[in-house]
Amino acid sequence: MQPRALIVDDEAPAREELRFLLEQIGTVQVVGEATNGEEALLLLDSLDYDLVLLDIRMPGLSGLELAGRLAEKPHRPRVIFTTAYPDHAVEAFDLAAADYLVKPFDAERLRRAVERALAAGEPAAAEADGAASPAPPPSRPRVAEPDPLVRIPVQKDGRTVLVAGDAIIYAAAARGYSSLMLAEEHALVSFSLNELERRLHGHFQRVHRSYLVNLRHVRELVTDVRGQLVLVMNDRRRSRVEVARRHAKELRRRLGV
Known part of the structure; x- marks a missing residue:
């Protein structure tokens, strides 16, 4: 039944x-x-x-x-x-x-x-990176820059606001939705991080199972006390985004460092 x-x-x-x-x-x-x-x-x-x-x-x-x-x-x-x-x-x-x-x-x-x-017994989506669960497949290489007309619809106060891809500093995953970090605010959208990655190709890169970053907004690369690579973004908050080890090599290549 x-x-x-x-x-x-x-x-x-x-x-x-x-x-x-x-x-x-x-x-x-x-x-x-x-x-x-x-x-x-x-x-x-x-x-x-x-x-x-x-x-x-x-x-x-x-x-x-x-x-x-x-x-x-x-x-x-x-x-x-x-x-x-x-x-x-x-x-x-x-x-x-x-x-x-x-x-x-x-x-x-x-x-x-x-x-x-x-689904019964499905592992939490926020599972820590590097845990015992199988790692997701490596990110596919990007072959084209994003269409400059790419927009992400955001529901705000009963209106649909179209956010330009270049306005997104980075996106963070949560269960069933994603949070877009913008210069002055953040916005929730119903797209998964995988869906956003498909829409925001080009100069966006997945750096962690929970983060998708706009490479044009990376200000610094630093290493924390654990030896983990961290991105400092160029928004007003100087947001810090952790980079998973399996993504670090490709990230450095794309940033030319």
Whole structure:
């Protein structure tokens, strides 16, 4: 039997779109919909769900409050937050969310989130570099400079802001989303670091499983007390980005040092 999913969103078009995308994916069966947190609790008390796709800002009980209640249930479903607001990601992952999707997203992004949520015993995405888990394959060589029109869509205050690739100092990975470090601020996006790497080729390079760096914004290369190579970026904060040993040789070659 397919895993059972519950959609919780106060907007009917959003519920319809989620159901449509989930039917395209075919991984789970949608057996319930709720328009607010209170309705969702009633459904969750009457049936064991494997997955809850949960909006955050709803009348009454918020999605974050509902997720906190789910932690008390004997059969705790996995939670994927689906929201138009990226500014609750940290709170969501504090509640052990499986993923955090910022609208709009497509079927492929949702499919990966569902697979991650349903996978049992999957190692944490923030696993320390150099741990015993298999290392990812080496980065593919870049063959072209990025199109100067490359833009990364960022959801901000209900608007979609297009951030130019060259404005990105570096990107950092987290579970289910990435943080773009800009000159004056940072922004959350629903793209994985691998997706950003495909979009931001050319003078961007993966220097760690958790970091993608714009080589044009590297100010210094220093070595810390452990002998680890660290990049000092040219933003106002002089951000420091650790370089994994397996990426150091290629990085030095590309920087000409």
